[in-house]
Amino acid sequence: MWQQTPCFCLVLSTIITGSLVVSLDMKVAPVVTVPRGEDAVLSCSFTHPRQQDYSGQIIVKWLARESQALPFFSCSIKNDSVEEPSGCSGSGLRYSLRGDPRRGELSLLIRQVHDADNGTYFCRVELDGWWKTLQKETHLYVTANPQILNLSVVETRSGSGGATQRLRCEAEGHPLPTVSWRSASRSLSEDQVQTSQVGPFRLVSSVPYQEEDVLTCRVESRLGGAERRYPPGNSLLIGLTACGLIVLLLLLLVTGFIFYRRNRAPPDTSPVYGNADVVENHRLQRSDCPAEGDVELQAVYSVLSLNSVVYSPVNLQQ
Template identity: 50%
Template sequence: MTGAALKTLDLNMQVWPSSLGSASWKMTVSSVVTASRGEDAVLSCSFAAGEEAYSGMITVKWLAREQKPAPFFQCSVKNDSVEAANPCKVPGSKYSLNGDPRRGELSLLIRKVQLADIGAFFCRVEVDKAITWGRKYLQQKIDLYVNAAPQILSVSVVETPCNQDSSAPSWLQCEVEGNPLPKVIWLSASRRQLENQGLTLESGPYRQTSCVPYLAEEAQVFTCRAESRLGDAERLFPDGDGLRIILIMCGGVLLMIVTVTVILIYCLKKNRRQQSSNSPTDGAQELQIVYSAITFTSLRR
């Protein structure tokens, strides 16, 4: 995560009445914060107190997208002792303060940022008395930018044509996501780029869908590849499980063919050996059947 373009709002110079010139309060923020998807991000925000002592409540609010919506994060602490527990730290929560408001620390910790977090945030601090700063709050804007390496969300066969001018009966559709938006490339089973790269359309923020004609009966194998300056991602279709099933089935059929072939060869060889053993050898005489007459004589007493 990197911060950029620190800017300072000096209320003593811009909005304070001249009678309050002795009290100088400043809010400092990082105008742009960049983080990577899945990492923690800290939106840097702080304020500095002037000579005037303040022992009342300090309320920190963080707002998103607009300057006047309901805050998505809020906490309050009395500015009378820094020894007391800090109620603005929320362990395990997506949002928490990365510091103690009693020390002027208002930075927001966002755990495991996602693309949905991209946008404008507003750091706001409020006090009890308007006379303290000439008004009851200070507020400044911070833009959060999230880098995201390419991800392939899904690869599937669809019947709805991706191109209305095409007569293809079915399409292979690949949906990808990333920031910056990745480029989609289709590869054949031999890892060559397809001549027909189909049609690519944006399907949402930081997402796009690419389609190519697909003939399921030809058992085609394609690879959807997504590329950007942050990296690349690939997915095979049919996927690993589907391809493994196909290979297992083909292997089973091949094994069956080999087994039947071996059995046939064995039976043919055995039959030939039997025929060879039943035929006379050279110089040997064949066995002849000899018939003899048998006479029964009756015994007389």
């Protein structure tokens, strides 16, 4: 009986220990895709069987590129603490935790991701005592819409020592876009196009160029496309001309409206004999003048209409 007891305890210990190890687990998102310039959240969470009565430290670490690299972010908090974790989050921090480690939340917030943030990350949690360290990897994929950075003519040296001109198109995007060329005057063969990658998000392509050529560089990926023409078209001149015509048309409309309003002004309805007082005074003055002979000139008037008065001199015989 005593010989069986140690064996029974060993089996029981193995079962309990095995169940605890199985209960200790971590989950991460395999891939997180975020456009360049936006915030990224690398999700990570863990569980352990003694979450309710564990009172030790929870140490959170995030590593980049290699599983044994030094952590670029680290913070800790006691599981039974009621205080806010210090150094784990903040509005001014580029890296901060999105959640509470006491609830098993270890997600990392990266603000305004850029090209260099693209790559592999490792979420790690360390607990006090005999608990093992947990670590899993996740991948951040930073996307960028295709765009043309520069389109210009450069001179290159040929094998014979002469100089030739090539039209060089610099483009970027993630995933890397494909480059195609179009010519308005001639056909371009594949061996004339030279394309090479100069960075994780950037490439350069060039074709032979002659002064009379009109060439278009186009870049495309699953996120969209962009193109540019060389030499540049007269789009700016056309736009300015259109704006000038619109302004001229508005001026003509305003001028015509003002002219129309002036011509429609109401006529002056004041009576023709508005100076009747002056005429009457003049008549009285003439009647007071001394008579020449037996003839006296006096002004008389007759009303022909409501709005007109006609004066006529007549001879009155004494």
